[in-house]
Structure formats: C-alpha cells, structure tokens
Amino acid sequence: MPASTQSAWPEGVVARYRTVGGGNVDLTDDGECVRVRCSGCGFGDGHAYYPPAAHRLAERHAGKCRRAPRPTA
Numbered sequence: 001m002p003a004s005t006q007s008a009w010p011e012g013v014v015a016r017y018r019t020v021g022g023g024n025v026d027l028t029d030d031g032e033c034v035r036v037r038c039s040g041c042g043f044g045d046g047h048a049y050y051p052p053a054a055h056r057l058a059e060r061h062a063g064k065c066r067r068a069p070r071p072t073a
Helices: 052-061
Strands: 013-018 024-029 036-039
Touching: 013 036, 024 052, 036 052
Parallel strands: none
Antiparallel strands: 013 024, 024 036
C-alpha cells in the first residue's frame, strides 16, 4: 500500500475524515456549532451541526463518498 501524503489542515479545521475517493470531510468549529464540508462532492456545504452529530455525519459520509476532489493546478 502506498504511503499517504499529508498536508497541513486549513485554518479552523478541527477534524478531518478521509473519503473513499481521496477527498476530505473537514469539520470547522466556531465555538457554538461544527460545520461540515466534503472537498469531493461538496456534501454539508458548511451547514452547522452540534459536535457529536457532525462527527457521526462526517464519518458516515466519508465511508461512502467516491468523488475525487477537484485538482488545484
């Protein structure tokens, strides 16, 4: 299995779940709620959730999403 490359998380990201397609589901915390966003398909679109629900939702989505993130270059 090839070694994965890891980059620094974007500012504000408190948790990251790797998707099946190689993208990330990032969670950002604003102190009151957690926002969810998938880099592959856009799932969550930054909608706010309470922390335990956000983590469960992100983990569940990451296990199913096969869309690769858009190239940056």
